[in-house]
Amino acid sequence: MIVETEALGRTFGERTAVDALTFHIAPGEIVGLLGPNGAGKTTTIRMLATLLPASSGTARVCGHDIRDDPDAVRRSIGYVMQQVSPMGYYLLTGREKAEIEASLYHVPRRRVKERAAEVLDLVGLTEHADQLVQEYSGGMQKRLELACGLLHRPELLILDEPTLGLDVQSRHHVWEHIRTLGVAVLLATNYMDEADRLCDRLTIIDHGRTVATGTPAELKEALGVLTLDDVFLAHTGREVS
Numbered sequence: 001m002i003v004e005t006e007a008l009g010r011t012f013g014e015r016t017a018v019d020a021l022t023f024h025i026a027p028g029e030i031v032g033l034l035g036p037n038g039a040g041k042t043t044t045i046r047m048l049a050t051l052l053p054a055s056s057g058t059a060r061v062c063g064h065d066i067r068d069d070p071d072a073v074r075r076s077i078g079y080v081m082q083q084v085s086p087m088g089y090y091l092l093t094g095r096e097k098a099e100i101e102a103s104l105y106h107v108p109r110r111r112v113k114e115r116a117a118e119v120l121d122l123v124g125l126t127e128h129a130d131q132l133v134q135e136y137s138g139g140m141q142k143r144l145e146l147a148c149g150l151l152h153r154p155e156l157l158i159l160d161e162p163t164l165g166l167d168v169q170s171r172h173h174v175w176e177h178i179r180t181l182g183v184a185v186l187l188a189t190n191y192m193d194e195a196d197r198l199c200d201r202l203t204i205i206d207h208g209r210t211v212a213t214g215t216p217a218e219l220k221e222a223l224g225v226l227t228l229d230d231v232f233l234a235h236t237g238r239e240v241s
């Protein structure tokens with residue numbers, strides 16, 4: 001398994017953000033983590049990425065325990081956060097940004113150029129590689145972020161809201177590329193169409209607990225509804241925000 005959690009939990013003072021969460025991701029699987037605002041998605045992701053210690057339970061990521069071997073976990077994952085990188089990058093070309101990040105990710109120096117070109121190609125940016133990032137559309141910038149998350153060839157890519165704020169066409173384009181990356185993906189999203197189109201399996205959480213898990217088709221079938229919006233509403237009592 002690429003990810004295996006067992007009763008993973010995190011509290012902040014009196015507040016329980018994640019409560020005994022158990023789920024797994026198999027190699028190559030795209031798993032969506034869905035939930036209303038404040039459900040515990042980001043806290044879960046931050047624990048798996050070893051950016052935040054767990055209060056209880058265990059998790060193994062790419063075979064490494066998040067508590068005992070955080071460095072090995074970090075080497076095995078790519079993490080693409082919600083916000084786009086700092087402004088400084090806008091004055092670079094896509095290729096320059098990828099090459100700088102490759103060095104930050106400890107890609108051997110003699111491999112930097114080749115690895116940067118490889119990941120730019122994976123997300124369809126080869127043609128625009130020598131254009132300034134500030135001239136990129138929002139969708140192209142997101143694809144560049146995806147590319148940079150893959151520079152050290154992680155086994156797991158963690159994506160927090162990968163298409164937040166993009167127009168429909170750019171979102172479809174980003175999805176196409178995520179589908180063909182060939183690594184396991186954990187994706188937090190508030191977009192039900194994104195979860196439906198992209199994810200092999202979904203875990204819906206609310207108040208830090210799993211309330212439903214299954215393929216998009218299974219989740220709809222179990223309730224006899226046609227859309228994931230209805231599934232979400234039935235399990236969380238809330239409309240998708």
Ligand SMILES: Nc1ncnc2c1ncn2[C@@H]1O[C@H](COP(=O)(O)OP(=O)(O)OP(=O)(O)O)[C@@H](O)[C@H]1O
Nearest residue numbers: 012015016017035036037038039040041042043044
């Ligand atoms: N550093 C913190 N200190 C205190 N409480 C926190 C902290 N981080 C998160 N929380 C609380 O934990 C709960 C889960 O938050 P989290 O950010 O994981 O939810 P989320 O599902 O990612 O929400 P969103 O969709 O709004 O990003 C919330 O009640 C939040 O207020």
